Amino acid sequence: MTDFKTFVPPTRTLMGPGPSDVSPRVLNALGRSTIGHLDPAFVSLMDETKALLQYAFQTKNTLTLPVSAPGSAGMEACFANLIEPGDKVIVCINGVFGKRMQENVIRCGGRAIAIESQWGNQTSFDELKTVLEANADVKAVAMVHAETSTGVRNDVEPLCKLAKQYGCLTIVDAVTSLAGIELNVDAWQIDAIYSGSQKCLSCIPGISPVSFSNHAVEAIKKRKHPVQSWFLDMSLIMGYWGEGKRAYHHTAPVNSIYALHESLGILREEGLENAWGRHRRLHEKLVKGLEALGLEMLVAPQARLPQLNTVCVPEGVDEARVRTELLDKFNLEVGAGLGALAGKVWRIGLMGHGCSDRNVDYCLAAFSSALR
Ligand SMILES: *Cc1c(COP(=O)(O)O)cnc(C)c1O
Numbered sequence: 336m337t338d339f340k341t342f343v344p345p346t347r348t349l350m351g352p353g354p355s356d357v358s359p360r361v362l363n364a365l366g367r368s369t370i371g372h373l374d375p376a377f378v379s380l381m382d383e384t385k386a387l388l389q390y391a392f393q394t395k396n397t398l399t400l401p402v403s404a405p406g407s408a409g410m411e412a413c414f415a416n417l418i419e420p421g422d423k424v425i426v427c428i429n430g431v432f433g434k435r436m437q438e439n440v441i442r443c444g445g446r447a448i449a450i451e452s453q454w455g456n457q458t459s460f461d462e463l464k465t466v467l468e469a470n471a472d473v474k475a476v477a478m479v480h481a482e483t484s485t486g487v488r489n490d491v492e493p494l495c496k497l498a499k500q501y502g503c504l505t506i507v508d509a510v511t512s513l514a515g516i517e518l519n520v521d522a523w524q525i526d527a528i529y530s531g532s533q534k535c536l537s538c539i540p541g542i543s544p545v546s547f548s549n550h551a552v553e554a555i556k557k558r559k560h561p562v563q564s565w566f567l568d569m570s571l572i573m574g575y576w577g578e579g580k581r582a583y584h585h586t587a588p589v590n591s592i593y594a595l596h597e598s599l600g601i602l603r604e605e606g607l608e609n610a611w612g613r614h615r616r617l618h619e620k621l622v623k624g625l626e627a628l629g630l631e632m633l634v635a636p637q638a639r640l641p642q643l644n645t646v647c648v649p650e651g652v653d654e655a656r657v658r659t660e661l662l663d664k665f666n667l668e669v670g671a672g673l674g675a676l677a678g679k680v681w682r683i684g685l686m687g688h689g690c691s692d693r694n695v696d697y698c699l700a701a702f703s704s705a706l707r
Contacts, residue, residue, distance in 0.1 A: 347662075349689055350698055351670035352483045352643060352682050353511065354533035354540045356689035357594075361538055364597035365590050372587045380596055381576065381587070387599035388544050391513060391536075391607070392528065394520035398569065399546040400576040401595055402529075403588050406510040409529030409543030410439060412567040413506050414477075416547075416555050417527055420444030422474040425466055425503070427458040427494070431484035431673050432508055436477045443563070448473070454485050454675050455645075457638045460493050467501045474554075475504040475526075481512035483534075484673045486634045486645030486682065488516060492523045499524045504551060510534055513544070514602050515614045515642035515686060526551040532591075535614070535642055537687030538598035542591055598687075610687075614641040617690050621683065624699040628706060633680055642690065644683040645676070649706075654678050657705045665701040 349356045370377050388399050402409045414436070418424060422445040426437045429452040440447040450466055452458050458478060467473065476498035480491045495505040504526040512518050515535035520528055526548040533540035547555070547569065555562075555569055562568040566585065575584035602610060618641030622632060625646055633645040648654045654671065658681065661667040670682030683698060 346666060348665070348667045348694060348697060350684050350694060351668045352684055353531065353686065355535070355537050355684055355686035356694070357537055357539055358598065358601060358688040360601060361594045361597045364593040365539065367590070367593055369589050372589050373581060373583065377587075377589060377592075378581060380592060384592060384596045384599065385576070387596065387603060388546070391544070391599060391602060392509075392520040392530075392546050393518065393522065393607070394546050396520070396546045396548055397578070398552055398573065400544070400572070401532075401592065402543040402545050402567070402572075403585060403591075404543060405533075405541050406529060406531030406543045407435075408567065409510070409531070409545045410435065410508065411564065412543070412545055412569065413527040413529050414439035414443050415562050415564045415567050416569045417475060417504060417506065417551060418443040418445040419558060419560055422446065423448060423470060423472060425450060425463070425470070425473055425476045425498075427463065427476070427478040427489065428452070429456060429458055429485065429487060429489070430454055430479065430482035432479045432482055432510070436479070436506070436508065440477070445474075455487060455633050457487055458489050458494065460490065460497065463494055463497060467498065467503070473501065473503050475506055477506040479508040480518065481509070481516065481640050481643065483511045483643050483682075485676065486640050486643045487638050488512070488640045491518075491525070495524045504554060510543075511640070511643060511686070514607070514610050515690075516640065517611055520546055532595055532598070534684075535610075535687045535690075536595070536598045536602065537689065538595050539591060541588065542595050544595075601688075614685060614690050617641070617685055617692065617695050618644065620692070621685060621695045621698065624695065625702070628699070628703055630702075633676075642684060642686045644685065646681045646683060648679055648681065652706065654681065657681070657702075660705045661701050664704070665697070667698065667701050669698070
């Protein structure tokens with residue numbers, strides 16, 4: 336390397352599947368001076384961050400904390416701690432992220448019973464009921480709340496309540512749902528949940544808020560085998576993020592926690608219900624505008640995620656050319672289709688700070704130009 340130059344990123348508008356636009360308040364928090372991760376000032380910041388996460392998740396769970404790694408690590412934390420070799424787990428799959436849950440079950444030595452629904456459709460309550468009836472001794476039921484690969488919202492509340500009637504633990508992926516649509520961890524009887532910092536929390540990527548119920552904590556305590564992952568073993572992490580004296584486990588990403596704390600504070604100031612309402616209102620405005628351009632949505636209205644809008648690519652339009660033009664001419668990032676939907680859809684994110692009238696208007700104007 337001859338010439339080193341400081342990296343200055345282009346100024347983009349992020350309307351893909353994440354990361355989303357980060358608020359300047361969060362970026363400012365990130366740049367404050369680093370302090371020791373066991374400094375009393377940092378320890379109180381950890382406590383406040385936990386309390387703010389309990390608010391965001393709507394839970395009283397003591398074991399609520401940010402895992403020091405992206406959403407995928409939160410996923411691993413849930414499965415690695417709860418699933419032991421031989422455990423039967425029902426996995427509801429209707430997109431990429433449900434598939435990943437199945438993969439996690441298998442890697443933990445569990446037996447995954449898949450309920451596969453067509454991509455773009457919701458997981459069916461009746462189907463889960465049939466599979467629960469047909470399988471005794473199922474330990475857990477896993478599902479994705481906001482399936483970012485398709486733009487579908489699964490009906491987590493009835494599905495989790497049903498699973499609990501059969502004595503199962505419930506595991507939910509809330510990476511894209513947290514702060515974007517209604518989510519009530521305690522009222523919906525969710526035992527283990529993981530999220531991500533870079534979707535509707537509009538924080539920087541790299542942190543995964545998680546929460547475990549008492550039922551889940553008991554299951555962890557009753558394990559026959561130690562958790563295979565040392566880093567993600569909740570019984571060890573509890574000594575660091577738990578109550579009382581903090582013992583060193585790993586060095587928390589100190590500045591990232593400043594950023595997360597600020598983003599959760601912004602959510603708290605707005606209020607959860609208001610944040611959910613803003614996502615709904617701007618989603619409706621975006622869909623109206625897209626339909627006026629002659630575009631069609633992939634998902635049926637009642638199953639749509641406001642924060643992730645999946646738009647069908649019209650006949651004869653080159654999907655990738657449009658995205659390149661949006662990026663080159665408008666500095667606008669939207670997502671491509673994944674897996675079965677590659678080349679067939681665009682995915683437009685309206686997440687957190689980026690879920691604004693300005694972004695909806697900008698996106699519609701850019702699409703209108705790129706499609707011409
Ligand atoms: C983005 C996403 C993940 C993965 O999060 P990373 O932070 O990229 O590891 C998991 N599940 C869903 C539903 C997501 O949208």
